[in-house]
Amino acid sequence: MSAHWLTMMKSYREELWFETKTRRAYLNITQQVEAAVRKSGVQEGLVLVNAMHITASVYINDDEPGLLKDYDRFLEELVPQGATYRHNETGEDNGDAHIKRQLMGREVIVAITGGRLDFGPWEQIFYGEFDGMRRKRVLVKVIGA
Amino acid sequence: MSAHWLTMMKSYREELWFETKTRRAYLNITQQVEAAVRKSGVQEGLVLVNAMHITASVYINDDEPGLLKDYDRFLEELVPQGATYRHNETGEDNGDAHIKRQLMGREVIVAITGGRLDFGPWEQIFYGEFDGMRRKRVLVKVIGA
């Protein structure tokens, strides 16, 4: 364990932009988040990483191609794109994507320790896209000292 | 991107109370959270918004009536109120509500930038109630400077 007294609070904000080639996609964005934390200069604090759109997720798990397929199959079987959604009566076609994003989550918070993401051995940050093929954003907000 | 050095940390706390007229309900609470952030005076920071009860959620998604019906149908089909739950052997009747809340999440964290909720175009904060018709609370906690 470790404790620090810090005299000055800093904040830092950055947007990451994505445009996936497929409707659903899973992108490892760990290095972009690490770069933002480095730029912030924060040594001890928290970083919030959240989808700014409501049909996409930010989540933490393993970067293993089979697992990404398992997530995709699980979500599509439980919430099929082609099922009937009241939301789609508005002219949208992404009712499924709003539910998939809810199951995978909007955001993660990662501790910053010694200026780095304080991660276990396999933790990686992913952008999960459920209604892609257009430009969408992720917010990175760092608070600390 | 933007970086700030801030000399003084502030915190602010407020409770929001709700009593829904139906067992399940989805309430847009964005304006109440915005008002709390304004009262906090925090310009750069984070706001935590969490259900203080364990059969309710706070989540972020679209304020579209069809979508709220889609969420409700999805949750009720996957975790029906009338199914058998061990929890209900205690005399409770809300086993389903504890699971529904888990799928929709307990809390959200929103970045505060320039004194405002740092949101994408459609993000709205919702209180999701799964065992309502009684007074229940949401906690708003602001940290920043």
Next chain:
Amino acid sequence: MSAHWLTMMKSYREELWFETKTRRAYLNITQQVEAAVRKSGVQEGLVLVNAMHITASVYINDDEPGLLKDYDRFLEELVPQGATYRHNETGEDNGDAHIKRQLMGREVIVAITGGRLDFGPWEQIFYGEFDGMRRKRVLVKVIGA
């Protein structure tokens, strides 16, 4: 509601270690988190509690034995250990655990007010293990003043 001006930011970090006797397990870790908050000396702030492994969850709900069985049955019926997962072609056998953890969540953030976890009446912090019987860690990171 209450507002505080705080002059000095503190941070504190601690790891909690677990080795469950069964593959899946649900452990109440509230007291360990409370002890970490006390050691941090933080009076107003936030505590992040996250699984450092990607087949485990940290979540908040009721400490009621029937409910823990309901969660376990729900997760095992929706994502059976014995189903086919592409992830398991790598030689792993925990494809189900990666999905279960995603549904229950990686982390919680709890407000700290007056030096204590700012909880509703039944909130308890749980470590949810989905691939246990080996040593795994939870991170507790406190930020505040």
